[in-house]
Amino acid sequence: MFKIAMPLTALLLITTVNTQSAQACQAEAQVIAPIARIEKSMTSCRVFIDPTQVRFFASSIVCPLDLSEIVSEGVEVGLQNGHDCKADVGTDLNGVVVRPLMTGRLVLE
DSSP states (O other): OHHHHHHHHHHHHHHHHHHHHHSOOOEEEEEEEEEEEEEEOSSOEEEEEOGGGOSEEEEOSSSBOOHHHHHHHOEEOOEETTTEESOOTTSEEEEEEEEOTTTOSOEEO
16 A cells, blocks of 8 residues: 555655646746836836846746846836825835736836
8 A cells, every 4th residue: 555655645746846837927036226217107106227226136036037127117116195106216126026927017015
């Protein structure tokens, strides 16, 4: 019985790992950099950074997000008081930037 159970357990473990790696993941990276530019609309605020000014960048090993994506696309930081951007030029973009599977737009978590 034990000889049969071990191969089945190993097969189940391999199947579980393969299924998890095949699923889509949410790309993410941690970044600290001064905000160089802001694009604001009535419903959103997107900030942009200068790649030469990045003080810290660490991409996820499991679901990586490249710095070039953050630089070119900008990061949604949200609004406060209904219409004010939650960030200002010169302040730091500091935190984890993710690309949610549902929207595909980069956001600060």
